[in-house]
Amino acid sequence: MTGTDVEVQLREAGLRVTRQRVAVLSVLHDHPHTDTDTVIRRVREVAGDVSHQAVYDVLRALTDTGLVRRIQPTGSVARYEVRVGDNHHHVVCRSCGAIGDVDCAVGHAPCLTASDPHGFVIDEAEVTYWGICPACAAEAAAS
Amino acid sequence: MTGTDVEVQLREAGLRVTRQRVAVLSVLHDHPHTDTDTVIRRVREVAGDVSHQAVYDVLRALTDTGLVRRIQPTGSVARYEVRVGDNHHHVVCRSCGAIGDVDCAVGHAPCLTASDPHGFVIDEAEVTYWGICPACAAEAAAS
DNA sequence: CGCCCTTTCTGGAACAAATCAAGTCTTTGT
DNA sequence: ACAAAGACTTGATTTGTTCCAGAAAGGGCG
Known part of the structure; x- marks a missing residue:
């Protein structure tokens, strides 16, 4: 999945295209079942400084629009994967x-x-x- | 389920019988799918002062021995029920x-x-x- | 192209759930 | 009843997440 694909996906969901959102989505594409903390670290690797709050907001926005799915097995922290x-x-x-x-x-x-x-x-x-x-x-x- | 039944259950699991454990088990028998905070409140109603830490310890011990099951749907806090x-x-x-x-x-x-x-x-x-x-x-x- | 409104992001603080640690008390086998 | 192992109490700490106010960035329109 290219950066452009991710952008299209965001626009179709009625979301603005921002550096942070593109980064989160592509990180989840490359690494399914990632917990929030790891998402934050990976996002910073590919997109530079991003606040942890932004990542939480993005994950919430993506979850609400159905682009990603949140899973949380008993005893585990929240994990995310792109909804296929x-x-x-x-x-x-x-x-x-x-x-x-x-x-x-x-x-x-x-x-x-x-x-x-x-x-x-x-x-x-x-x-x-x-x-x-x-x-x-x-x-x-x-x- | 009587208090004696609960005691037998605890002994058979190789656990000591304490006021706190009996209280937690009977609370879970009467109210399935209870979250930790509610367990604490209910336990105090039936057994007087009990530290929250004791309840956490008991729930962990009971879960480890298989007497209760811990469930945690996405977006919810941990809940417990007696394992049937x-x-x-x-x-x-x-x-x-x-x-x-x-x-x-x-x-x-x-x-x-x-x-x-x-x-x-x-x-x-x-x-x-x-x-x-x-x-x-x-x-x-x-x- | 650049302005303005809206949405989003930043940074810091606040919160709740759960865990850790040290010391005291209780259960239980002998 | 006694000693040893296990359980509980108190209090602080960590962890994951959310709230808040102000600054910044997207994107339609002149």
Whole structure:
């Protein structure tokens, strides 16, 4: 994704194009599942001085317009990824917190329709798989 | 669940039986999906003075031994519920954050097996449904 | 091209949730 | 009942996030 693509994306979402926003979006494109602190550091690497507040504001603006998705597994800080059309899910390592993408096996799966939602109007089903990542499994086996 | 039941539960988990732990467990039995702050208030109602640190410690101990489950939907503070055998999931209101239980429709559902887990060893699939609760839906319709 | 209005960014402070640390008290096995 | 291990209390600290007021930058219009 080029810088121009990012600009188009911003304009189509009705957002102004600023150095900070372009930087945040491209950082998230290159590094999915990044926590806020890392976003700040990476943004500063590519765009020079940017206040942490600006990054928080941008992340909020992008989340509100649906350009990025915010995820926050239990015990983890907020993480962000660019929202892509597919309905993919995440696998989280219980040991180190690493996150991986998992494609939704069967599109709109039947079991993702709640059996008795107590009157809730449901618009999304989010799946989080918990387990051990290869690296942590190897480390555990070695010790 | 009586106080004695809770004591037995604690002993079987290899934990000492203290006033604070009994209080936390019974509070969670009576009020599922409670956030830490509310747990503290309720515990003090039934057990008198208890430091917030004690509650944090107890919740951590109970979580580590598997007696309670910690859940934390994106944008919410940590919430706790007593771990019951069934593999139920949660529905969260986007508007007010209310949480409801949803039974897992089909036990160990096939679509909860990740298609390509990238080498992760998965031991649990957690489903969070997002939507609008009846109360918030009514309020939105009224305005 | 340059002005003005609106939106956004900066810098600093404030806040809430959660954790850390040292010392005291309590539970429990003998 | 006694000692040792574990749990709790008090108080401070860290961490992640948000609030606020003023300065700066985008982008439509003359």
